[in-house]
Amino acid sequence: xxxxxxxxxxxxxxxxxxxxxxxxxxxxxxxxxxxxxxxxxxxxxxxxxxxxxxxxxxxxxxxxxxxxxxxxxxxxxxxxxxxxxxxxxxxxxxxxxxxxxxxxxxxxxxxxxxx
Amino acid sequence: xxxxxxxxxxxxxxxxxxxxxxxxxxxxxxxxxxxxxxxxxxxxxxxxxxxxxxxxxxxxxxxxxxxxxxxxxxxxxxxxxxxxxxxxxxxxxxxxxxxxxxxxxxxxxxxxxx
Numbered sequence: 001x002x003x004x005x006x007x008x009x010x011x012x013x014x015x016x017x018x019x020x021x022x023x024x025x026x027x028x029x030x031x032x033x034x035x036x037x038x039x040x041x042x043x044x045x046x047x048x049x050x051x052x053x054x055x056x057x058x059x060x061x062x063x064x065x066x067x068x069x070x071x072x073x074x075x076x077x078x079x080x081x082x083x084x085x086x087x088x089x090x091x092x093x094x095x096x097x098x099x100x101x102x103x104x105x106x107x108x109x110x111x112x113x114x115x
Numbered sequence: 116x117x118x119x120x121x122x123x124x125x126x127x128x129x130x131x132x133x134x135x136x137x138x139x140x141x142x143x144x145x146x147x148x149x150x151x152x153x154x155x156x157x158x159x160x161x162x163x164x165x166x167x168x169x170x171x172x173x174x175x176x177x178x179x180x181x182x183x184x185x186x187x188x189x190x191x192x193x194x195x196x197x198x199x200x201x202x203x204x205x206x207x208x209x210x211x212x213x214x215x216x217x218x219x220x221x222x223x224x225x226x227x228x229x
Contacts, residue, residue, distance in 0.1 A: 043217070048216070
């Protein structure tokens with residue numbers, strides 16, 4: 001299994017540009033989520049999904065959109081990038097019917113720089 | 116709201132030294148507690164967890180005990196190795212059902228020298 005994969009690994013955007021961060025998992029997990037990691041602030045939850053077609057907001061959702069059309073994929077969209085969105089973004093997945101709900105599996109991250 | 120407080124780093128140790136990274140939490144319910152580790156250039160991975168008071172989580176020589184009376188979950192290892200150099204995050208989750216929203220501490224960087 002590849003686990004949780006994210007693309008791209010690194011991206012530079014100009015203010016106002018849009019882009020989609022891709023996330024996929026092959027563990028048949030029901031739950032998927034997006035976090036951002038900023039210096040001195042730990043990880044903060046942006047959006048999460050408990051299944052295909054179901055999404056909800058986390059702690060810092062403004063400026064981001066998500067959708068979940070399949071169990072495997074959970075893309076994160078930046079509609080109009082701002083310098084404040086410069087961060088490292090992590091996708092995570094958890095919970096299959098044969099496993100525990102609590103352990104989250106993280107992807108390797110996407111480093112985003114907004115100029 | 117819920118919160119997690121970790122000691123600031125970096126923590127710099129020589130190989131084979133004893134490690135303690137302090138973590139305290141604030142939560143309204145009875146949360147599950149976690150330690151995640153992030154090696155350079157990688158995502159986070161679960162190191163250990165404890166789901167109720169007095170539980171001890173352990174993995175790879177690391178241990179942490181869920182102390183409800185002091186609201187703490189300190190991470191310890193008796194003899195660190197250079198390969199333990201990483202950032203360590205304490206986290207909690209207090210959902211009984213559904214998606215487990217994790218609340219993270221700010222992370223503590225550990226540097227182990229030969």
